[in-house]
Amino acid sequence: MSILLEVENLKKYFNTPKGTLHAVDGVSFKLEKGKTLGVVGESGCGKSTLGRTIIHLLESTDGKILFEGKDVTHPSKSQLKSLRREMQMIFQDPFSSLNPRMTVERIIAEPLLIYKQYAGKEETYKQVRKLMDTVGISQRIANSYPHELDGGRRQRVGVARALALEPKLIVCDEPVSALDVSIQAQILNLMQDLQEEFGLTYIFITHDMSVVKHISDNILVMYMGTPFEFAESKELFKNQYHPYTKALLSAVPVPSIKYKKKPDILKGEISSPINPQPGCRFALRCSHRQDVCLQQNNPLMELSPNHFVSCARACELNTVLM
Numbered sequence: 001m002s003i004l005l006e007v008e009n010l011k012k013y014f015n016t017p018k019g020t021l022h023a024v025d026g027v028s029f030k031l032e033k034g035k036t037l038g039v040v041g042e043s044g045c046g047k048s049t050l051g052r053t054i055i056h057l058l059e060s061t062d063g064k065i066l067f068e069g070k071d072v073t074h075p076s077k078s079q080l081k082s083l084r085r086e087m088q089m090i091f092q093d094p095f096s097s098l099n100p101r102m103t104v105e106r107i108i109a110e111p112l113l114i115y116k117q118y119a120g121k122e123e124t125y126k127q128v129r130k131l132m133d134t135v136g137i138s139q140r141i142a143n144s145y146p147h148e149l150d151g152g153r154r155q156r157v158g159v160a161r162a163l164a165l166e167p168k169l170i171v172c173d174e175p176v177s178a179l180d181v182s183i184q185a186q187i188l189n190l191m192q193d194l195q196e197e198f199g200l201t202y203i204f205i206t207h208d209m210s211v212v213k214h215i216s217d218n219i220l221v222m223y224m225g226t227p228f229e230f231a232e233s234k235e236l237f238k239n240q241y242h243p244y245t246k247a248l249l250s251a252v253p254v255p256s257i258k259y260k261k262k263p264d265i266l267k268g269e270i271s272s273p274i275n276p277q278p279g280c281r282f283a284l285r286c287s288h289r290q291d292v293c294l295q296q297n298n299p300l301m302e303l304s305p306n307h308f309v310s311c312a313r314a315c316e317l318n319t320v321l322m
Contacts, residue, residue, distance in 0.1 A: 038216030094154035
């Protein structure tokens with residue numbers, strides 16, 4: 001097992017007029033080379049902030065980020081420029097993430113030109129054409145602008161730009177959520193083919209459980225900035241320990257007229273991530289909450305091999321069964 005990325009108790013807080021917003025609060029995980037970590041949860045749970053903090057688009061408040069065994073939590077300017085080669089990002093909106101004043105080939109060439117990857121422009125644009133072929137972009141649109149392309153082609157341009165510097169880690173921030181279903185499948189298949197061809201490692205951020213099941217090796221479930229459950233993809237879809245994870249999976253549509261099970265409807269008040277009170281942040285919506293859930297935070301506990309959960313009731317039930 002070769003660990004590419006290790007995150008330890010990572011936190012990212014924002015100061016607001018009403019107090020401190022705990023966007024990411026105590027996230028820890030390890031990611032092996034060539035694997036995909038899916039990060040799921042409701043909108044506003046801190047998924048995108050986690051990804052942006054890891055690649056230093058945002059600076060962390062506390063915790064550690066280890067990349068290939070080296071501490072890169074607070075890199076210098078020169079270290080950060082070097083780190084940009086190794087870490088890239090594919091953004092959610094394929095239109096707003098592309099410069100509208102640049103052509104397709106210029107967008108893809110930009111990181112190569114900034115890092116002077118090749119001796120001259122001829123070699124640079126030769127590599128751009130190779131990248132376009134790799135991600136399935138026709139050479140005839142090389143001089144087109146983003147507004148002239150459909151969503152699928154725009155996202156392929158974003159993928160090509162992310163690949164330009166041959167990174168080891170790519171953070172994919174809901175890269176298919178803005179696309180049609182048929183185009184989503186094309187982009188997902190493309191990303192899996194690229195991972196196999198180049199040995200890429202992904203952090204795949206999404207709120208779509210069916211998508212994360214298709215592409216992920218391991219899954220991290222987040223709620224209000226905190227990690228609730230972590231397990232291998234097959235294991236998580238087979239066994240869910242946390243009530244929130246169970247509710248998420250029960251909401252996934254099943255294409256069968258014989259399927260009668262109703263989704264778990266979450267009720268209760270959503271707690272605020274601004275100056276949060278001690279205790280589980282899901283407690284006010286949880287039908288299984290205990291007094292301890294309102295009093296203290298529960299760390300991730302390993303209840304079965306490589307299956308971790310932050311839930312007092314789940315840990316108690318597991319202890320009884322053992």
